[in-house]
Structure formats: C-alpha cells, structure tokens
Amino acid sequence: MPAAVTLRGIAEHVQGRITVYIIDCGLRAEDKEKIETSFLMRPDITLLFINLPLDSIASSLGPAWARIDMMKCLPAERVIYLDADVLVRKDLRELWNTNLDGHAIAAAPDLWCPMGHDRVPRGEYFNSGVLLLDLVKIRSTLPTLETLCYEMKDAIFWDQDPLNVHFGGDRLWLSLTWNAHGVGTIAKWPDPERQKLPLEQLNDPAIVHFTGAVHPSVQSLLHPYLKPTQAKPWGFAGAPGNPYEKEWWEMLEKTAWKGLRETAEYKETCEKAKIKAWKIAEEEFNRKVDSLKLDDEHMTSADYVIESTCEKPE
Numbered sequence: 273m274p275a276a277v278t279l280r281g282i283a284e285h286v287q288g289r290i291t292v293y294i295i296d297c298g299l300r301a302e303d304k305e306k307i308e309t310s311f312l313m314r315p316d317i318t319l320l321f322i323n324l325p326l327d328s329i330a331s332s333l334g335p336a337w338a339r340i341d342m343m344k345c346l347p348a349e350r351v352i353y354l355d356a357d358v359l360v361r362k363d364l365r366e367l368w369n370t371n372l373d374g375h376a377i378a379a380a381p382d383l384w385c386p387m388g389h390d391r392v393p394r395g396e397y398f399n400s401g402v403l404l405l406d407l408v409k410i411r412s413t414l415p416t417l418e419t420l421c422y423e424m425k426d427a428i429f430w431d432q433d434p435l436n437v438h439f440g441g442d443r444l445w446l447s448l449t450w451n452a453h454g455v456g457t458i459a460k461w462p463d464p465e466r467q468k469l470p471l472e473q474l475n476d477p478a479i480v481h482f483t484g485a486v487h488p489s490v491q492s493l494l495h496p497y498l499k500p501t502q503a504k505p506w507g508f509a510g511a512p513g514n515p516y517e518k519e520w521w522e523m524l525e526k527t528a529w530k531g532l533r534e535t536a537e538y539k540e541t542c543e544k545a546k547i548k549a550w551k552i553a554e555e556e557f558n559r560k561v562d563s564l565k566l567d568d569e570h571m572t573s574a575d576y577v578i579e580s581t582c583e584k585p586e
Contacts, residue, residue, distance in 0.1 A: 276524070276528065278356055279292060280310050281359055281360030282311075286365065289316045289317075289318075291320070291348075293322050293346055294320070295339075297335040298335075299321070305528075310529075324341050325345070329421055333422075336430040337431045339400065339435075340435075343407055346407065349406070349407050349408050350408075353404075355481065357481065358451075358480060358482070361477065363478075367478070370446070372406050376410045376439055376442045377406070377444070378403065378404040379398035379399065379400060380398060380402065381399065381469050382432075382453075384458055385465075386463075386466055386468070387465050392437055397436050398435075398445075399432070399481070400431065401453060402446070402451035402479055404444075417435075420437060420438055421434045424437070447470075449477045450477075452473075452474045452477030452478075453480075454483060454502065455514055455515065456512075456515055457484070457512075457513050459471055480514075480516040480519075482514065483502055485504070487503070487507045487546075487549060488502070488509050489552065490552070490553035491556075506532075508543070508549075521533065
C-alpha cells in the first residue's frame with residue numbers, strides 16, 4: 273500500500289519515460305494489481321516486478337536486505353532506489369542527471385546519526401532510503417559487500433550499516449531535499465552533529481522519507497525529550513509533527529487504496545497495534561519492577577548506608 277503512494281507521486285511529477293522495478297518479497301496478486309492500477313496512468317510508464325533468486329540475501333536475513341540483492345538482479349546499469357515509505361513531490365530528473373563523478377553511489381546524510389554509531393566505524397554516515405546507484409561500478413565489488421552483509425547480519429540498521437562500511441569512501445553526498453527524513457521530528461531535536469548539516473534543505477523537499485516505525489512503541493511516544501516521535505502516516509499514531517503527513521494521505525486517495533482510512537479493517541488493524549504496543553510496554557514494565565525487587569533483595573546493609581548518604585536533602 274505505501275509503495276502505491278510512492279509510485280503515484282512518481283507518475284504525477286516525473287516527466288518523460290519511466291521504468292520502475294519493484295523487488296517482490298512476497299506481494300499478493302491482489303496488491304500487485306492495485307499497484308498497477310495506481311501507477312500505470314500514462315503510456316510511457318513501465319512497471320516490472322522482480323523476483324529474487326532462492327539464494328538471495330533477503331531469503332536468509334529478511335526482506336530488509338533485498339536492497340543488496342537488487343544490485344545484482346536489476347536489468348539496468350543506473351537506477352534511483354527509493355524506499356516504499358517515501359512521498360515524491362517533484363520531478364526526479366535532476367537527481368537522475370546527477371554526475372556521480374566516478375562514485376558508486378550518491379546518498380544524503382542520516383539525520384538520526386550523522387556520524388554513525390558505536391557498531392560501525394565513526395565517520396560521516398548516510399541514510400539508504402534514497403540512493404542513486406551506478407550498478408556497473410557496484411557490481412565490481414558486490415561479492416565483498418555480500419560477504420560483509422552476512423558478517424554484519426545483526427547490524428542495528430540492517431543493510432544500511434554494511435552499505436556505509438562498504439561505500440563510506442566511495443559515495444557522493446546528495447542534498448537533503450532528495451531524502452527529507454526526520455522533518456518535524458529528528459531535525460528539531462538538539463544535537464551538535466545534526467546542527468552542522470544543511471537542514472535548510474529540508475524546506476519544501478522533492479522527496480519526503482517517513483522514517484520510524486509503522487506503529488511506534490509506548491516508550492517512544494512517552495519519551496520526555498525525543499518528541500514528537502518518528503512514525504509513518506498509516507500507523508495508529510500517524511506521523512506526528514511531520515508537515516507532509518496530510519499530503520501522503522491525499523496521494524493515497526489517488527490510488528487503488530482510496531478510502532482506506534475509513535474502512536473497518538484499517539481501524540481494526542490500528543486498534544490491534546495499539547493493544548499490542550501497550551502489552552509489550554506492560555511486560556517490559558513488569559520485568560523492570562521484578563528486576564528492581566531482585567536487586568533490592570540482594571542489597572547489603574552497606575549498600576543501604578551508601579544509598580542513604582547519597583540522598584538529596586528535602
């Protein structure tokens with residue numbers, strides 16, 4: 273369903289012939305038909321569904337890793353890769369015509385961790401939700417990248433981490449207008465590394481990327497500092513703080529999923545997700561209480577003395 277919004281935005285804003293490949297990680301025939309109905313609105317648009325081989329990385333590690341398999345499977349030499357949770361608002365020809373200047377990929381900085389995190393070498397770190405790819409150059413080192421993916425299969429941000437490790441020194445920076453993620457959320461949170469980025473590029477972006485969970489956790493919703501939380505428009509919490517959430521729903525109304533928001537099935541799905549989020553939070557709360565009780569039972573009299581001397585006076 274979110275992919276239909278992405279594709280509809282492309283069809284409305286991108287001029288000229290378009291060929292789109294969708295990596296099929298188990299789409300139902302009904303959903304494929306709806307996607308085609310939503311996208312194939314012009315005679316100069318071609319849509320192809322690509323099946324992954326049985327020995328694909330995604331078949332072993334999960335659909336999130338299909339982005340790596342795509343680099344081998346697509347019958348193309350140069351592509352723009354888009355996550356399914358993006359809203360295309362402008363023509364993409366300028367992005368397509370970007371001079372890679374010999375680099376294998378082009379990507380925008382990641383707003384969540386601009387300088388990476390503790391599980392990857394520290395340095396400038398990109399978000400992989402929107403990529404311009406030179407597949408010819410990439411394929412020359414693809415076996416090394418595939419091996420790295422298996423070595424980093426427990427990575428925090430899935431394939432985005434090995435992509436950064438592998439292409440860290442062979443990428444061209446894109447403007448944030450091509451991958452405007454964290455708008456109204458992360459971009460507002462104070463952070464010295466983030467403030468060094470050209471955040472003004474997030475204004476009136478060409479592509480809005482709705483990062484975050486579909487259905488956020490209770491903990492993230494109640495976090496005292498990271499507000500509003502990151503989430504996707506079609507989840508039970510919507511995309512709080514993101515000024516482009518309404519545009520996403522307006523684009524959905526132009527697809528075969530028109531009217532989804534008012535259906536009993538959608539409302540039931542959101543309600544079940546809320547209940548599940550609350551149950552997970554309750555279980556975590558109970559585990560924390562039990563662990564505190566256990567810690568208390570094992571405290572010595574000396575521990576109590578230390579604690580009492582550290583208490584602040586009223």
